[in-house]
């Protein structure tokens with residue numbers, strides 16, 4: 466048990482707060498964009514209208530008794546939250562519920578012509594095919610002749626900062642992509658990261674992925690490097706079982722990213738070949754566990770996932786949402802020890818995250834003071850700061 470006393474769970478009930486803006490502004494904007502991106506029929510438009518009204522003014526409603534995921538959502542807290550405003554239940558919970566309901570509205574789960582059609586795919590593809598992605602891949606050629614440890618550090622940073630590529634975040638803050646970043650990390654355990662993964666390692670890396678496209682590609686490059694240089698013998702990539710938080714990576718997005726690499730020229734294609742053959746021989750495997758899209762913190766992970774992560778040399782936990790799930794989506798004092806709040810995790814873990822929501826732990830007091838003096842509380846949510854924290 467962590468020695469640290471717990472902190473209040475984040476709700477979205479305070480107007481003016483970041484969680485409130487996500488429910489009141491980001492979710493309606495997502496509905497609008499999805500609606501405009503597809504030639505949906507009248508039934509889908511009606512369902513989207515109903516969702517818009519429900520998610521902004523209504524209450525959590527029960528699922529139809531024949532919903533295939535009824536049991537799962539029952540176990541995840543639906544009976545407890547039914548009848549309550551979306552703004553009055555844990556924010557982590559209502560956000561996951563939103564994506565589940567949005568997919569339902571467009572027919573994603575219903576047998577028929579729209580089953581399995583990712584409503585976020587046009588946005589993901591536009592990013593994957595954009596000039597920035599090609600520039601990032603071309604830059605790998607400059608890295609190719611550097612010593613392996615220098616390449617490793619550059620690729621680790623690429624994976625970390627790749628977390629800025631979050632289409633949901635950009636929806637609510639269009640200027641986010643251009644905002645200047647603060648290169649110094651607010652917490653930097655990268656030495657511990659490398660000491661957990663020395664060369665000639667025999668273990669398995671797990672990576673809990675976050676966004677597709679410009680985040681997943683650098684994640685894949687890091688995995689390829691760790692395999693090629695012998696830091697780990699195997700890797701397991703955890704993806705989402707269905708589209709989630711706009712740009713979260715699914716198996717289809719993994720395929721697109723890998724094809725992008727193998728279809729590129731120069732060094733990028735080499736990484737692509739490493740990964741393609743690693744999937745073929747089982748060195749790299751993918752998972753899409755239902756818990757990856759659960760509305761719960763990782764402390765409540767099911768036994769099968771816990772047992773699997775317990776075998777990892779290191780689990781890399783990518784992104785802001787996964788960080789919220791890792792430490793618990795709570796109002797921790799920022800200096801709360803990261804080791805304490807992650808003590809429950811089944812093995813060593815490394816959080817690689819740009820800061821895009823209020824939750825933060827593991828800061829030293831001077832760092833917090835300096836951030837507040839410079840920016841008020843904006844540093845928590847602006848996506849311009851990043852951290853790499855390791856739980857040993």
Ligand SMILES: O=P(O)(O)OC[C@@]1(O)O[C@H](CO)[C@@H](O)[C@@H]1O
Pocket residue numbers: 487491560628631633634675676710783784785786787789821822
């Ligand atoms: O997990 P990611 O892609 O880094 O960020 C997810 C995010 O954009 O969505 C949530 C709010 O909707 C926050 O956790 C964060 O702002």
